[in-house]
Amino acid sequence: MSADGIAARRSAAYLLDRITGDGKLMSDLIAGGALERLSPPDRARAQRLATDVLRNMDRVDRLMTDHVQKTPPLPIHNLLRIGALELAQGAAAHGVVNDLVSIASRSKRHGRLKGLVNAVLRKLADHAAQDWLTLPTPRIPDWLRAPLLAAWGRDTVRAMEEAHAAGAPLDLSARGDAAELAKQLGGTLLPTGTVRLTDPGQVSGLPGYTEGAWWVQDAAAAIPARLVDGHKVLDLCAAPGGKTMQLAAAGKDVTAVDLSDKRLERVRENLSRTGLTAELLQSDALEVSGQWDAVLLDAPCSATGTLRRHPDLPFAKDGSEFFGLIDLQARMIDHAVTLLRPGGQLVFCTCSLLPDEGEVQIEEALERHPDLQIDTAALEQPWIESEWRSTEGGLRLRPDFWAEQGGMDGFYIAPLRKHA
Numbered sequence: 001m002s003a004d005g006i007a008a009r010r011s012a013a014y015l016l017d018r019i020t021g022d023g024k025l026m027s028d029l030i031a032g033g034a035l036e037r038l039s040p041p042d043r044a045r046a047q048r049l050a051t052d053v054l055r056n057m058d059r060v061d062r063l064m065t066d067h068v069q070k071t072p073p074l075p076i077h078n079l080l081r082i083g084a085l086e087l088a089q090g091a092a093a094h095g096v097v098n099d100l101v102s103i104a105s106r107s108k109r110h111g112r113l114k115g116l117v118n119a120v121l122r123k124l125a126d127h128a129a130q131d132w133l134t135l136p137t138p139r140i141p142d143w144l145r146a147p148l149l150a151a152w153g154r155d156t157v158r159a160m161e162e163a164h165a166a167g168a169p170l171d172l173s174a175r176g177d178a179a180e181l182a183k184q185l186g187g188t189l190l191p192t193g194t195v196r197l198t199d200p201g202q203v204s205g206l207p208g209y210t211e212g213a214w215w216v217q218d219a220a221a222a223i224p225a226r227l228v229d230g231h232k233v234l235d236l237c238a239a240p241g242g243k244t245m246q247l248a249a250a251g252k253d254v255t256a257v258d259l260s261d262k263r264l265e266r267v268r269e270n271l272s273r274t275g276l277t278a279e280l281l282q283s284d285a286l287e288v289s290g291q292w293d294a295v296l297l298d299a300p301c302s303a304t305g306t307l308r309r310h311p312d313l314p315f316a317k318d319g320s321e322f323f324g325l326i327d328l329q330a331r332m333i334d335h336a337v338t339l340l341r342p343g344g345q346l347v348f349c350t351c352s353l354l355p356d357e358g359e360v361q362i363e364e365a366l367e368r369h370p371d372l373q374i375d376t377a378a379l380e381q382p383w384i385e386s387e388w389r390s391t392e393g394g395l396r397l398r399p400d401f402w403a404e405q406g407g408m409d410g411f412y413i414a415p416l417r418k419h420a
C-alpha cells in the first residue's frame with residue numbers, strides 16, 4: 001500500500017460504488033482502466049479490498065448493525081464496509097479511520113457525513129475482530145439465493161456459501177506434462193489433470209508463464225474440453241481461450257469463434273504466449289456455417305457458478321437477464337446441431353448453478369432433437385465422480401465439491417452424440 005494508504009482505499013470504494021450502484025462488473029472496470037493510475041501494490045490492494053468486501057458483504061453489514069440506525073447513502077455505506085472489513089481483519093484502527101474519514105470529507109454530496117464514518121468506525125475498532133469470528137457465513141443475495149434454494153435445498157446452498165466465502169485457489173492447465181508442472185511449481189495435481197496452487201503470489205511471476213507452459217483455468221472449466229471427441233473441432237463463444245488452448249494442445253484442428261473482436265484478441269494473445277495454433281473467427285455463433293466432428297458450446301449464461309472467483313456478480317446483476325439467456329442457449333444448441341457431421345459430438349456447458357441453464361436445457365434439447373443422445377462413452381472417464389452425474393445424463397459440478405481441496409466452480413456439462 002502507498003505510504004498513507006489512502007489511494008488503495010479510495011479506489012476500492014470507487015469499485016464498490018460502481019458495482020453495487022451501477023451494476024458494473026469488476027473485470028470490466030479494471031479493463032477500463034479504473035486502477036491504472038495506482039502503483040502495482042496499491043492496485044492489488046484496492047482490488048483485494050473490494051473483493052473481500054463483496055465476498056463478505058452479508059457479514060460486514062451484520063457487523064455494523066448495532067452502530068448504523070439508518071442506512072447511509074451508498075458511497076458512505078461502502079466506506080463503512082471497507083473500514084469494518086479492515087478492522088475485522090486486524091488493520092491498525094488509526095490508519096483505517098483517518099483515511100476513510102478523509103475520503104468521506106472530500107465528497108461534495110456526502111462530506112457532511114464524515115462524522116458518521118468517524119463515529120461508527122471508532123466504535124467498531126475495539127471489538128470488530130472478535131465479533132467477526134461469531135458471525136455466520138455470508139449469505140448469497142436473496143435474488144439468487146431463492147432459486148438456488150428451490151433447486152438444491154438449504155443444506156447444499158449453505159455448503160455453496162461456505163465455498164464462496166473461502167475463495168478459490170489458483171488452477172492451471174498445462175500445455176504439456178501436468179504432473180511435471182505440478183512438481184515444478186510445488187502444486188497439487190488434481191484427478192482431472194488440473195494443477196492447483198494454494199499460495200501462488202504474482203501469477204505472471206510464476207515459472208513457465210512467459211514461456212506459455214500453462215494458463216489459468218478453473219478445474220471445473222477445464223473438464224468440458226477433456227470430453228471432446230473428434231479432430232476437427234468448433235469452439236463457440238471461445239474467449240478468453242482456455243478451452244481453445246486445451247483443444248489445440250491435444251492436437252486438434254480448432255476453429256475458435258467469438259462475437260467480440262476485443263475478446264477474440266485475448267484468445268489470440270493467449271495462443272501466441274503458449275505457442276499454440278487455432279483458426280480465429282469473429283462472428284455471431286448463430287451465423288456460423290460448416291461441418292465439424294465436434295462442437296464445444298460454452299454458452300453465455302448467468303455465470304452464477306463463478307462466485308468463488310467473482311463475488312461481484314450477485315451485486316452487479318439482479319437476475320433480470322435469465323430468461324433471455326435461457327432462450328439464447330436453446331437457440332445456440334439448435335444451431336450447433338446443424339454444424340455437426342453425422343455421428344458428430346456436441347459438448348454443451350455453462351458456468352451456472354441454475355438447472356434451467358443446464359439440466360433443463362438438455363432435457364428439452366433431447367426432446368427437440370430425436371437424432372441426439374447423451375454420449376455415454378465420453379463420460380467413461382476414471383476421474384468422473386459418481387456424485388457429479390445428473391439424472392438426465394450430464395455432469396453437475398458445484399462449488400462445494402472437493403471442498404477440502406479448495407472447491408471448484410459451478411458448471412453444467414453434457415456431451416451429446418448425433419446419430420450417424
